[in-house]
Amino acid sequence: MQTFDGRDGTRLAYHRAGAGEPLICLPGGPMQASAYLGDLGGLSDHRALVLLDLRGTGASEVPRDAATYRCDRQVEDVEALRVDLALDRIDLLAHSAGASLALLYAARHPERIRHLVLVNPSPRALAVDVSDADRRERAELRRSEPWFPGAWAAFERIWSGEPTAADWTAITPFTYGRWDHDARAHAALADRQRNDEAAAIYYGAGAIDPIALRTELAEVPFPTLVVAGEFDVALPPRCAAEFATVFPDAELLVQPRAGHFPWLDDPGLFVDHLVGHLS
Secondary structure: OEEEOOOOOOOOEEEEEEOOOEEEOOOOOOOOHHHHHHHHHHHHHHHHHEEEOOOOOOOOOOOHHHHHOOOOHHHHHHHHHHHHHHOOOOOEEEOOOOOHHHHHHHOOHHHHHEEEEEEOOOOOHHOOOOOOHEEEEEEEHOOOOOOOHHHHHHHHHHOOOOOOOOHHHHHHHOOOOOOOOOHHHHHHHHHHHHHHHHHHHEEEOOOOOHHHHHHOOOOOOOOOEEEEOOOOOOHHHHHHHHHHHHOOEEEEEEEEOOOOOOHOOHHHHHHHHHHHHHH
């Protein structure tokens, strides 16, 4: 673990995995510690992963001002990390809600990015509509799996607007391409790794103007890779394709039989494609 100071003096931490050229990695959650990214399916065999713990998560300090948890106010934390690493331009990977922070950074500092990789990005920053019908279609693909009846019933209650707290836990298997021992262990860590106070502020009012952000990203000079899972109910492939059209130079990878964490579902395919894109 290594540390550096954010612009407001908050002490921030990052973790290195592997050797070689740095790849800065922003976690999702929102506001989940970077530990859940692991080595991104073995990507650390090819690149030096720089896994940032966003302020108030993991080994990073809690800021004096909780308002700085808002994602647009964390953009300069990413820039401070770039400066600390003494990199003129960076390769930047972001997962899920972390992609919203990455997009804001890309719009503010486009000249500092060489490659951008967005893994199952949240549709929220670009106001990509994901309908219940889109999610139903993805969920239906899992009908043959033994856990499906209970998880589907929970999804139905969520769609009806009358969920229980237990229903949000019950649909967790839809998040993974394989609901096996490793996926269960990965999911069990999530609540302990997330800063719920920070998560509630991350997308606070005024954080993102999707229309303005789309306009800014339409002019960025770097290549972008959007990775989506075939089974992902958070960003189904149709919606991921719309997401990718925002960028002038974008590639879309829909990973077969993968969920929201594709490096767990088929590490080899995930790594091979990312290495190819980043090279």
